[in-house]
Amino acid sequence: MPINRSFTLVRRPSGMPEDADFALVTDETPGLSEGQFLVRNHYASLDPAMRGWMDDKPSYMPPIRLGDVIRASTIGVVVQSRHADFPEGAWVATLGGIAEYSVQQTGRLIDPAALPLVTNYLSVGTGVGPTAYLGLLDIGKPRAGETVLVSGAAGGVGSLVGQIAKIQGCRAIGIAGGPEKCARLIDDYGYDAAIDYRGKSEQELVSAIRAAAPDGVDVQFENVGGAILDAGLMNLNAKGRVVLCGLISQYNSDPAPSRNLWQLIVHGARIEGFILTQHIARIPQAAAQLTQWVNEGRLRIDEHIEEGIENALPAFLRLFAGTNHGKMILKLS
Numbered sequence: 001m002p003i004n005r006s007f008t009l010v011r012r013p014s015g016m017p018e019d020a021d022f023a024l025v026t027d028e029t030p031g032l033s034e035g036q037f038l039v040r041n042h043y044a045s046l047d048p049a050m051r052g053w054m055d056d057k058p059s060y061m062p063p064i065r066l067g068d069v070i071r072a073s074t075i076g077v078v079v080q081s082r083h084a085d086f087p088e089g090a091w092v093a094t095l096g097g098i099a100e101y102s103v104q105q106t107g108r109l110i111d112p113a114a115l116p117l118v119t120n121y122l123s124v125g126t127g128v129g130p131t132a133y134l135g136l137l138d139i140g141k142p143r144a145g146e147t148v149l150v151s152g153a154a155g156g157v158g159s160l161v162g163q164i165a166k167i168q169g170c171r172a173i174g175i176a177g178g179p180e181k182c183a184r185l186i187d188d189y190g191y192d193a194a195i196d197y198r199g200k201s202e203q204e205l206v207s208a209i210r211a212a213a214p215d216g217v218d219v220q221f222e223n224v225g226g227a228i229l230d231a232g233l234m235n236l237n238a239k240g241r242v243v244l245c246g247l248i249s250q251y252n253s254d255p256a257p258s259r260n261l262w263q264l265i266v267h268g269a270r271i272e273g274f275i276l277t278q279h280i281a282r283i284p285q286a287a288a289q290l291t292q293w294v295n296e297g298r299l300r301i302d303e304h305i306e307e308g309i310e311n312a313l314p315a316f317l318r319l320f321a322g323t324n325h326g327k328m329i330l331k332l333s
């Protein structure tokens with residue numbers, strides 16, 4: 001059996017994860033039982049949510065146990081099989097974790113030619129793509145002509161939310177860190193206005209959003225939280241909708257309460273959490289539409305691919321430093 005390397009959790013991080021929280025383990029892949037298949041994982045999706053799974057806290061998925069492989073969505077090729085539905089040579093998406101090989105009993109077969117690059121499946125077929133599509137359309141319910149405000153706007157989820165908002169005929173305003181990302185919001189993703197949050201106080205953010213959205217915000221797609229969430233709330237319109245998708249500014253610290261929730265009362269507005277795992281039945285439709293838009297050239301996907309399992313931690317930490325440029329992916333093969 002092939003030799004496997006896997007990235008495991010050995011200590012629960014306190015604050016920002018560090019080297020001593022993880023171990024790179026080398027061992028032989030186990031033999032297969034009937035109904036199992038062995039996958040050579042080629043790419044792993046790196047997601048901010050993985051930070052939450054490292055904590056021993058109740059969540060939508062159980063915590064990663066100490067000693068276990070770091071959980072991650074993966075795509076790879078079946079290299080040995082005792083499962084009739086997953087033949088050798090097939091590309092398959094599984095929850096393979098940050099490991100070069102994984103033994104699986106179930107997964108989703110993927111057509112590597114359906115999108116320009118096989119990695120695009122991690123942007124469109126699962127994870128960030130369906131999150132952007134379903135979070136915006138099913139929860140935010142934007143109407144043509146409305147204004148959509150997106151935080152984390154240059155990232156995997158945010159870059160797609162802005163483009164989908166434009167396809168729906170909305171005005172899109174993005175918040176991101178730094179002039180280079182803000183330029184990309186306009187030039188690459190078609191946002192109507194971009195706001196650089198770095199170095200701005202909450203009051204300055206409130207003013208910058210007001211200048212970009214003089215008629216107010218109808219849908220706030222929140223990926224960040226903290227002062228950015230609070231500044232957006234101060235610009236909500238009557239019957240506004242806030243899609244709470246992520247709070248990345250708080251994943252490595254104790255969460256700070258939002259101070260401006262009273263704005264929801266003032267405007268009869270709604271805030272609703274979104275978690276993709278509660279929308280599984282809608283993912284195929286979302287993925288099909290996103291795939292079509294990509295292949296028609298209407299939707300741009302940017303992926304940031306780092307290479308090698310030994311680089312799993314620095315690649316993951318890019319999500320929190322803001323040094324990822326697009327959907328963060330780790331190449332494992």
Ligand code: NDP
Binds near residue numbers: 154176319
């Ligand atoms: P991104 O590609 O958007 O990368 C994360 C980005 O967040 C960074 O590039 C950085 O951008 C920004 N960021 C990080 N720390 C901070 C901070 N302290 N303050 C402000 N911005 C910060 O990641 P994803 O697209 O994978 O995820 C985006 C969000 O969507 C996350 O909150 C994630 O948890 C959430 N999500 C939720 C899902 C769900 O089902 N609810 C599913 C998938 C993702 P910048 O340089 O602009 O600061």
